[in-house]
Amino acid sequence: MNDALAVLLDLLDPEQVERDIFRGRSSAVSGVVPRVFGGQVAAQALVAAGRTVPSDRTAHSLHAYFLRPGDPAAPIVYTVDRIRDGRSFTTRRVVAIQHGRPVFHLSASFQRYEEGLEHQTEMAPAPDPETLETGAETVARHAGRFVDPVMAEWLLRAREAVDLRYVDAPPYAGVGQPREPRSQVWFRTAGKLADDPLLHICLATYISDMTLLDSVLLAHGRGGWAVGDVVGASLDHAMWFHRPFRADEWLLYDQSSPSSSGGRGLGQARIFTRDGALAVSVVQEGVLRVPRVRAAPPR
Template structure:
């Protein structure tokens, strides 16, 4: 396991400070606030700590309420909404400086057999043929060195490989609002605990989901300063078992942008073609007035 991955696992671990109350550390992200994927992942950890181990998460729905302060801890309070025979429901509120910054509802289910079908996996090149983040970012002379450094630092625990040029790599002309990214964590995880893989998938899922919104309008994003934005809400449905230390294809698209908001939706597939997760997110995407 890489040191970066161990540091990420340590970051996502929580301190229990009271019954159903947990505290997590923070750190700065690519932008000078707490990365939304970190808060979502920590909230899912808090919820999972109150659920039997044989009930993995099958869905989560969350709202980002305020920017997180990377210099302060986050306190997570869990409400035990329901404990049924098959399903368990938890609500989590994340608080900083006395105010809620994030709200999550998550549902957990015991394993059941049932009907099976899925959308087929789209075509995508082998991830081994694609440039790594350091290789790709190293070729962008138009990005400020500090921007490249912050990107690489924020994503050093994840091997993330774009199939095509990311928004900040080629911008100025609209492209199809569709993006594919292969990802896996940088290191092998011990054991088969599905909750750990779900938590790390939640963390990564917030990294690139609004890229198709930028592509549709030829925008490069915050990295080049032609838009400002933030996640508003986030939803995930976990369909089938997966490992986040093995390659996963994140197939993303944007069906709409309006009212200063953009919508991203995606499917995450295992390398052998199983649909593992569906993700939907809406975010603020605003063009600065001076543009």
């Protein structure tokens, strides 16, 4: 395990300050960006929820709303509401609070394992991850395109903790060239993790917010916030965990966008294990606005 992954794991380990109250913080680089990364808040909230659930149950779904931009300079307080403890299912609601106001809301459901009907969609073809350049190499190769050096620094640090490899070029590499609204990436953590299922689910939750709206940008030839031709933020996020997986083994994130309208874009995705098992389904909507270009003043 490298230092970047150790820092990420520490970040996703909120402190328990009361029975159902937890406190999280943001990374050092987040202190110089305007808001907290949404995947961080979602993962910390899920950890808080999971730590109030019996150990024989694992998360099978989450539904979340991003209410306000998080302040990276302030701690985040997570309050857990124990909605239901049933014989098979456990439900938790988590509210993230900063400066006395809610910034994020998550509902998560946990289930005791049971057997039942089985079927799944097939994994789409994709090249082996070993044949692709690393995420850090991709970011470094295109860093000159970024309008904000802080964004480049954040992306590089993130790719040191998580090896995320694009099957095709990322949006910021092909500005002005619309493509099919689909994006595939392979990802895994940059080192082995403990066997705790909640840890792997929370890492996948964190990573799932990194690229899900890429397919929306590709459809319009936009590079996104990295190059400054779109201003955006996550609005809501939903995940369904179908089968066991490990975040420290290669997972294929197959993403697409069925629609964008009204200043919003929808991304949907499936996460497969390398042997083709459908592990997770993901849906996210984000606000995506094209900055207005002000006319030059008259001479």
